[in-house]
Amino acid sequence: MTDDSHRGVEPRAPAEFGLVQAWWGDGKGKTTAAIGMGARAAGHGYRVHLLQFMKGGAASVEDVRGEYGAIEQIDGFSYEHTGHYGWHGFADGSDDDDHAAKARGGLERARDLLASAADADLTEPLALDGDPEAGIHMLILDEVLYAANRGLIDPAEVVGLLDSKPANLELVCTGGHERPAYLDDHVDLVSEVRKERHPIDAGQRARKGTEF
Template sequence: MHETDDETTDPDQVRKHTPGGGVKPAAHPIDPNVPEEFGLVQAWWGNGKGKTTAAMGMGFRAAGHGYRVHMLQLMKGGADSVEAVRGEYNAIESMPGFSYENLGHYGWHGMQDGSKDDSHKDEAQAGYSRAEELLRAAAAADLTGELPLDAPPEDGMHLLILDEILYAADRELIDPADVIALIEKKPEHLELVMTGSHNRPEYLLDHADLVTNVRKEKHPIDEGQRGRKGTEF
């Protein structure tokens, strides 16, 4: 182990070399701002809990810096244990600069939940068309400048979350090639986040900058635990 000199072991000097220079983080008013390094493509997949949660967490963080964020959910339904009003929607509604829309059919494709699989495909296709519209809106906006926090997503966004789009592609509700086409249409400064699928999205590996496998080690659902209010919805 290498030794340090007295200067670097002094508490005041050590604090100066930490992120933020040792200044304790504090909350500030949220005003429109411009991201300096956005423009990557992220993919979050796996059989573990937390893909959508991670994407929304990034959304809240970005919105907290004054960036414009929008989330489009393609397939977010749920079982009969999930209420129509979700906690995340209430939270997003109260967050400046963060908006959402859900075009998914109630329930999950391939499950015995009373919904029809044909309807899932129709709505997934509608969700894909909406994603194309949002990318065109982002391309038409000046993403190197501030965007009004209360403006509709048609006026552009700095970060776009396409929630469950990888699940829709995995279930062949949309073509994986079309997912790649969305990436190719992405404007340079837009941060694009895609979530979903328990299967590794091989088709995305050469097109995404960040790919995360959210892996399950243990989940109470395996013991019959239903979705819990405040953690799953």
């Protein structure tokens, strides 16, 4: 028998949001973990937004990623993408200056979202279908740490984002293979996702449904 009592999520406000999380490392699963956490929060009726910095596709990865279709089915969860096609530093025909320009655009968008959240009352429920500019309870900045590691944005500017965060907003930052030591005094949770083995090292290309 299927229990449908969880269906029809009502808008609610989190009682204990307001921390800063950082997910980094050379292992697979940082974005996956962050999106899963976003889905969990949305399932409680909280308003969640995902802003992706670096996942613009590549020769082996389609522009339309599987997480977008899933997020569109979740009330209270929205997304947008600011990254350039390809990956910075890869021989994929993409221009490094274009990557930097897109990353800076993502940074400005993150600032706008944080400013809007600061103007909203995050201790109250928010419309699940409302624009993110009307306020969000959780903001996921996917691959922002990768953009900082690659020098596309200044790590000090990432710290500035964290310092401008309103008190009741849960801020989740992901990305990068290098430890973001510059965040040490600014984050509440740090998780390293470490690779022990990855099929890409044996020549396996990114697979639809697991990597995109």
